[in-house]
Amino acid sequence: MKDVYLGMPSFPEAARTATKDERLRANLTRATHTIRDKRAKAVTEIEDWAELVEAGKAIKDHTLRHLDEYLLQLEAKVTEAGGQVHWARDAAEANRIVAGLVKAADGGGDQIREVVKVKSMATQEIGLNEALAAEGVAAYETDLAELIVQLGDDLPSHILVPAIHRNRTEIRDIFRANMARYGRPAPEGLTDAPADLAEAARLHLREKFLRAKVAVSGANFMIAETGTLVVLESEGNGRMCLTLPETLISVVGIEKVIPSFRDLEVFLQLLPRSSTAERMNPYTTMWTGTAAGDGPRTFHLVLLDNGRTDTLADTVGRQALRCIRCSACLNVCPVYERAGGHAYGSAYPGPIGAILSPQLRGTASEIDASLPYASSLCGACFEACPVAIDIPEVLVHLRARVADAEPGHRAERAAMQAATYAMTHPAAYRAAEAAAIKARRLLPPDRKLPLGPAKAWTETRDLPELPKQTFRQWWKENHR
Amino acid sequence: MPKIALFVTCVNDVAFPSTGIAAVRVLERLGVEVDFPEAQTCCGQMQYNTGYPAEAKPLAEKFAGDFRGYDAVVVPSGSCGAFVRDVHPRLLGADDPPPVYELTEYLVDVLGAQDVGAYFPHRVAYHPTCHSSRLLKLGDRPTRLLRRVAGLELVELPGAQECCGFGGTFSVKNPDVSAAMGADKVAHAVESGAEYLIAADNSCLMHIGGTARRSEAPIKTLHLAEVLASTADSPYGASA
Ligand code: SF4
Numbered sequence: 001m002k003d004v005y006l007g008m009p010s011f012p013e014a015a016r017t018a019t020k021d022e023r024l025r026a027n028l029t030r031a032t033h034t035i036r037d038k039r040a041k042a043v044t045e046i047e048d049w050a051e052l053v054e055a056g057k058a059i060k061d062h063t064l065r066h067l068d069e070y071l072l073q074l075e076a077k078v079t080e081a082g083g084q085v086h087w088a089r090d091a092a093e094a095n096r097i098v099a100g101l102v103k104a105a106d107g108g109g110d111q112i113r114e115v116v117k118v119k120s121m122a123t124q125e126i127g128l129n130e131a132l133a134a135e136g137v138a139a140y141e142t143d144l145a146e147l148i149v150q151l152g153d154d155l156p157s158h159i160l161v162p163a164i165h166r167n168r169t170e171i172r173d174i175f176r177a178n179m180a181r182y183g184r185p186a187p188e189g190l191t192d193a194p195a196d197l198a199e200a201a202r203l204h205l206r207e208k209f210l211r212a213k214v215a216v217s218g219a220n221f222m223i224a225e226t227g228t229l230v231v232l233e234s235e236g237n238g239r240m241c242l243t244l245p246e247t248l249i250s251v252v253g254i255e256k257v258i259p260s261f262r263d264l265e266v267f268l269q270l271l272p273r274s275s276t277a278e279r280m281n282p283y284t285t286m287w288t289g290t291a292a293g294d295g296p297r298t299f300h301l302v303l304l305d306n307g308r309t310d311t312l313a314d315t316v317g318r319q320a321l322r323c324i325r326c327s328a329c330l331n332v333c334p335v336y337e338r339a340g341g342h343a344y345g346s347a348y349p350g351p352i353g354a355i356l357s358p359q360l361r362g363t364a365s366e367i368d369a370s371l372p373y374a375s376s377l378c379g380a381c382f383e384a385c386p387v388a389i390d391i392p393e394v395l396v397h398l399r400a401r402v403a404d405a406e407p408g409h410r411a412e413r414a415a416m417q418a419a420t421y422a423m424t425h426p427a428a429y430r431a432a433e434a435a436a437i438k439a440r441r442l443l444p445p446d447r448k449l450p451l452g453p454a455k456a457w458t459e460t461r462d463l464p465e466l467p468k469q470t471f472r473q474w475w476k477e478n479h480r
Numbered sequence: 481m482p483k484i485a486l487f488v489t490c491v492n493d494v495a496f497p498s499t500g501i502a503a504v505r506v507l508e509r510l511g512v513e514v515d516f517p518e519a520q521t522c523c524g525q526m527q528y529n530t531g532y533p534a535e536a537k538p539l540a541e542k543f544a545g546d547f548r549g550y551d552a553v554v555v556p557s558g559s560c561g562a563f564v565r566d567v568h569p570r571l572l573g574a575d576d577p578p579p580v581y582e583l584t585e586y587l588v589d590v591l592g593a594q595d596v597g598a599y600f601p602h603r604v605a606y607h608p609t610c611h612s613s614r615l616l617k618l619g620d621r622p623t624r625l626l627r628r629v630a631g632l633e634l635v636e637l638p639g640a641q642e643c644c645g646f647g648g649t650f651s652v653k654n655p656d657v658s659a660a661m662g663a664d665k666v667a668h669a670v671e672s673g674a675e676y677l678i679a680a681d682n683s684c685l686m687h688i689g690g691t692a693r694r695s696e697a698p699i700k701t702l703h704l705a706e707v708l709a710s711t712a713d714s715p716y717g718a719s720a
Pocket of ligand 1: 274322323324325326327328329330352381384385386387388389
């Protein structure tokens with residue numbers, strides 16, 4: 001994945017800083033609670049929501065089981081409709097392909113120096129903007145929140161609302177300071193009223209839409225049966241990018257394919273209600289290859305693996321590939337709410353990021369090895385997920401993978417083994433119990449302890465004083 | 481007379497025996513014969529959830545052996561109850577485990593009890609811990625029992641569905657986030673105006689209570705079983 005995420009501190013370290021940032025906490029709590037409540041309402045409106053979730057899950061599982069067939073069918077159909085399909089094993093290959101396509105695109109005599117972008121997770125995942133910049137091509141984000149992130153030299157912190165960590169005063173300051181650097185400057189005397197901010201973005205982006213020769217997008221769904229790609233969005237910027245430029249390049253993860261047009265019926269209900277809490281999103285754009293006299297004249301589809309095939313090989317972990325990137329799990333997650341999106345060190349924050357990043361990237365880095373533990377296993381994510389991904393189950397599964405692989409977990413394994421030994425050997429168990437009760441403490445007497453897990457507990461919490469006798473002793477004396 | 485085996489859990493055995501004692505009192509008061517298989521220790525949830533399934537398996541096997549042959553097992557812990565019921569069968573493959581009930585499930589579903597004859601003259605709020613609500617799906621069983629307790633006033637807990645931040649080893653692996661969640665839970669409990677915060681899991685209560693004591697917040701924590709065990713003749717706190 002992206003270079004900017006390499007060498008990220010572990011999750012607990014990054015989260016420590018975030019929990020102390022009061023403005024961030026306030027921004028996140030306000031935003032996540034609002035959308036959380038709206039989603040809950042939008043979902044209860046549909047009587048057969050549980051059946052829809054089952055259907056979404058079943059369609060995705062079926063497709064993943066036959067992914068090879070559906071991808072080949074998709075390739076054939078896209079090619080038939082006038083598009084060109086490219087296969088990218090990893091991020092570097094995908095970036096190389098896109099850069100090559102941009103340079104080879106027809107700039108009407110001029111060399112292409114810029115592209116407009118539709119909000120896309122796959123291109124964030126592979127760090128496409130940075131890769132294009134290295135080739136002398138500027139990639140302009142056109143989604144409002146992505147624009148805020150880009151203008152602020154920032155990183156996205158949410159799947160749906162990448163600038164969720166910013167409030168409107170911060171956004172006004174970013175527009176005022178940086179819009180000029182990227183094109184049309186912010187209007188004089190810009191206020192932080194939402195309508196003014198939206199208008200400033202509209203004016204800034206319009207000249208880019210009108211000038212662009214090449215657009216880059218992702219896709220929410222790809223339909224194998226027809227070769228159709230589908231993008232759902234709210235602002236209309238996507239529609240502009242997908243229709244105005246001469247060349248369209250879409251970078252899409254291989255797990256986004258679904259078998260037939262009919263299957264969309266399920267996902268067009270699940271996705272908007274789960275993500276923006278809307279009954280229907282304002283803009284749904286679908287295209288099949290190219291069409292004479294309408295829309296882009298050249299269409300390229302770059303199919304991205306980048307760790308997905310490895311993920312598919314894991315029978316427990318593969319359910320993460322069902323994800324439709326709605327972000328409901330982020331919005332209900334108490335850990336995300338307090339740690340913020342950046343602490344997850346990837347384009348995919350929150351619960352889905354905690355199970356996806358360590359699978360796509362492996363668990364060798366500090367951040368990836370810490371992500372499976374970034375959860376209290378409260379299960380709010382599983383409850384909200386529209387394709388029933390059992391995120392706690394995958395987290396626990398990945399913890400075992402980390403514990404098995406990392407030499408750093410030797411001490412912990414020894415402690416777990418010791419506990420299991422004591423718990424399966426009655427004499428050892430009674431001795432440990434008796435020692436604890438005699439001292440009337442679980443730990444030595446200091447209120448705050450200096451080391452390890454004990455310190456981590458007593459820094460903010462008291463431990464209970466132990467009672468005079470265990471339940472077992474009481475039972476013996478009073479009951480038997 | 482119905483007969484059950486009590487799985488008290490390792491945390492309750494050592495740190496909260498009063499909860500185990502309370503569970504015995506309530507069940508016996510309702511005419512249940514309680515046995516305590518003394519070989520029992522721990523369900524292995526900590527090992528399993530921290531990523532050590534191989535270390536959890538011997539405990540699941542031991543549990544199966546210790547409770548074999550009983551008609552029903554009752555556990556005064558939502559989290560351990562869910563673990564034994566959901567994960568043990570997966571760890572052990574096909575076995576024939578006895579039915580496992582969390583205490584309020586046994587009281588409401590099996591005994592059909594709502595009014596257990598309890599008396600607890602205090603204002604309380606109920607925290608539905610994550611595993612008791614999302615894994616066991618206890619629903620309104622605990623509050624149905626609480627509403628019938630004489631003298632008790634049940635007040636609403638703001639943000640009740642939110643996790644308290646305990647999460648087993650999460651509490652020490654991610655101490656800052658855990659503490660931030662705990663502080664919010666304590667703030668909500670105080671805001672509710674309750675004197676006691678009640679839950680069906682002592683491990684969560686240990687975290688919430690420890691946070692409250694450190695910050696000297698005006699809220700006490702107590703396991704649901706102890707509220708239900710309290711009677712007019714022998715009210716909570718009167719004797720050990
Ligand atoms: S894991 Fe589920 S809830 Fe989270 S973003 Fe993906 S589909 Fe949405």
